[in-house]
Amino acid sequence: MQTVTVDARQIREAVTMREAIDAVRGGFVDLAAGEFEMPTRTVLRDGRFLVMSAHHRATASAAIKTVSLNFDRVPAIAGTVVWTEMGRADTLVADAATVTSLRTGAAVGVATDLLAPAGAGRLTLIGAGGQALDQVRAVHAVRPLRELTVVTTAPPRAEALAEHLAPELPGVRIRTTTDAGSAVGDAEIVCCATNATSPLFPERALPARVHVNAIGAFRPTMRELPDELLADSAVVIDEREAILEESGEILHALGTGAITESDLTELGSALTAPNPPRAERTVFKTVGIAMQDWAVTRLLAEKFLP
Known part of the structure; x- marks a missing residue:
């Protein structure tokens, strides 16, 4: 039996954003x-500790993340993702912060590719934390950017x-x-990657045609989007049970009657x-x-396990 440990640098060198997007799709x-x-x-200490697991029946493989x-x-994120397979005793342990950023970006890439207007190239990114780089990379992979605006309360x-990002985005x-x-106001794509507890902008600030990704709010007490935007949009979610348990903006909009559960479409069904x-x-x-962690960690297992 062998346990292979993969650090952040090795993950970045082994998996491209396009590979991650395809795997997560x-x-x-x-x-x-x-x-x-x-x-x-499993959520402990009001979201400060998370345990996530997924088993893929067809390959008899599983990934468990603890952060x-x-x-x-x-x-901000620290922990590990452990990959195991029924058919062999070798395991892989990967840096959770890097896997999380990569797989979250990849999910946004999948959704943006499906939902954003063809030719959309103006991105507004709200938030400049640990998830920000992969949000931009993912959008750029499916909708090559012409303009990028980064919004944060901390200008440095x-x-x-x-x-x-400048060397990765020549000409942008x-x-x-x-x-x-x-x-x-003139964005074609918006990515929200913050830990906000109230909407980041009013619905009226957006143009008539726009695609919005919201990844930051992961607890019922957090919100990035206004009810009016959700009521005025086609809303696609990652997974219904998780969203109804944890998404502050969805729960708030359901509570006010701005939307109903029938207004929510899972990304897998949309695809x-x-x-x-x-x-x-x-x-x-x-x-x-957890499926997203499984998808990226499977790529690592294919590349690093003997």
């Missing part, structure tokens, strides 16, 4: 087909992020601002439907599910 399709055994994640979250430290962080105009309302959701405004809301 396949995972969502399999999820819709009932190929996963995936309990709702702690602390937004006052760097990195936005400027550092812009400087880091990058600017920073602290005003989310004005920044989303396999003959007619994917179409609307002037689309929203992808994810709280993160």
